[in-house]
Amino acid sequence: MKIEKHKVVSIDYTLKDDQGNIIDSSRGGEPLAYIQGVGNLIPGLESALEGGSKGDRLSVSVPPERGYGVLEDHLIHVLRRDQFEGVEELEVGMQFHAHADNGAVQTVVVTKIDGDNVTIDGNHPLAGKNLHFDVAVVEVRDATAEELEHGHVHGPGGHHH
Template structure:
């Protein structure tokens, strides 16, 4: 069976950056499972998986536009230290969820200098080409229950 919309798909992957540094991997874990065509993984990877079958192994490079997007400089801001009440040891790399006019937003602290904190609302992988090494481990029709819930259920049925 080939990967197509409304199929439950599972695959192992290793994600690296341009220098070959591993960013994420399913090694030592269960394969990643998703419902194809529902937008649960980055667009470029989903497009590359389309039409493949169990056992297929390949590499794919996903450009920022089809990954986590391009970087937007306007999403980097300097805010006062007081914007983080109750956080004693504020450090670069810390992530917080805040609110803006569009709703909730995730930000990463990139620097702390005196009373000024630089935050970045870009996805941490925005602007980067994603290099995936994948191996398809499962392809089947998604069940009606999985389609209603929007995710793949575990071996033997519902596992929440």
């Protein structure tokens, strides 16, 4: 069975950055299961897997534009410490949920604290990075009608509900 739109694909993967550091990996856990062609995966990885089949192994390098996007300066803000009222101890790496103008909830991370100036960054942690994947295709099957309706995989490697 070929990987094409609306197939459920299970993959083992390891993701590395330009320096070869492992950022993420499914090894030692369940394979990642996703539905091809519905935006579950970043575009660069999904298109590399299209047409593949069980047992395939591939190495894919994905630029930011086909991954988690480029770094957007307008998502980085410097706030004053007193704007974090109610937060007892502010630390680099803390995450907050911010409400964007369009009502969407955005996760921002404190990236720098300099005296009273606190820098927060709303970019995806992997934005602006080249992503290097080693992928093995573990299984390919048809998606169920329910999975297509929900837009995600049920069972091993997917949602349990």
